[in-house]
Amino acid sequence: MSDRIAMEAPIQFAADGSSGGLDVSAPPARERRRVTVSRVNQGTEGLMILRTTTGLRFEPLTDIEWLEADANYAIFHLRGEQVRVRMTLNELERTLDPQRFLRISRSIILNLSHARQAVSQGNGQYMFEMRAGQKLMSSRCRKAAIRGLSASGTRW
Numbered sequence: 460m461s462d463r464i465a466m467e468a469p470i471q472f473a474a475d476g477s478s479g480g481l482d483v484s485a486p487p488a489r490e491r492r493r494v495t496v497s498r499v500n501q502g503t504e505g506l507m508i509l510r511t512t513t514g515l516r517f518e519p520l521t522d523i524e525w526l527e528a529d530a531n532y533a534i535f536h537l538r539g540e541q542v543r544v545r546m547t548l549n550e551l552e553r554t555l556d557p558q559r560f561l562r563i564s565r566s567i568i569l570n571l572s573h574a575r576q577a578v579s580q581g582n583g584q585y586m587f588e589m590r591a592g593q594k595l596m597s598s599r600c601r602k603a604a605i606r607g608l609s610a611s612g613t614r615w
Contacts, residue, residue: 509535509542516542520559524573524591526551528566539591561604563587563597577605 507523509516518537527534528548535542544551552562562568569587577585583599597605 509544518542520556520570521572523560523570524589525567525569525593525595526560536593561608563595563601563605565598567595567597569595571608577608 505520507518507520509518518535522537524536524538526548527536529543531545531547533544533546533548533551535544548562548566548568552560552568555568559571560568561571563585569589573590575588575590577587577597579585580596583602585597585602585605587595587597589595
C-alpha cells in the first residue's frame with residue numbers, strides 16, 4: 460500500500476457520458492510542503508535516517524528543531540521544512556537522546572539546542588520561544604521535567 464493518499468473531488472459527467480467540457484486529465488503536479496516518510500532509524504552518531512517514498516533521507520539531529528504529533532504520524536520541523544513520518548511521538552521519544560530532546564506536551568518534543576528561552580506562564584505551563592521564532596506551549600503535567608532542566612545541568 461502506498462504511503463501517499465490523494466483525495467480528489469469526483470468528476471461529474473453529463474448524461475451523454477461526456478465530461479461536459481471539463482478537462483479530466485490528471486491534475487497538475489504541485490509542490491508538496493510535507494514529505495511522507497515510512498520509517499525512522501537512528502543512523503551513525505548524530506544522524507537520523509528517514510526512509511521516504513523515493514529513497515533515504517539523511518538528517519543531522521542538530522537540524523531537527525521540534526517534532527509535532529499528527530495522529531499516528533510525527534511532523535519533523537527541520538530548518539523551516541516539514542517532513543511527515545509514519546511514527547508516533549511515543550516511539551520517537553524512545554529513540555531520541557533525552558539530554559538533547561524534551562517532551563513538553565502530548566503533541567510536542569523539542570530540540571533544546573533550538574530553544575531560546577522558556578518563560579513561566581504562572582500556572583505550571585511554560586512558553587518556549589524557539590530560535591526560529593515559533594512559540595510552543597508546554598502542558599502543566601510536564602512542569603517537573605522542565606523545572607528539572609536547570610538542576611540536571613542540561614545546557615541550552
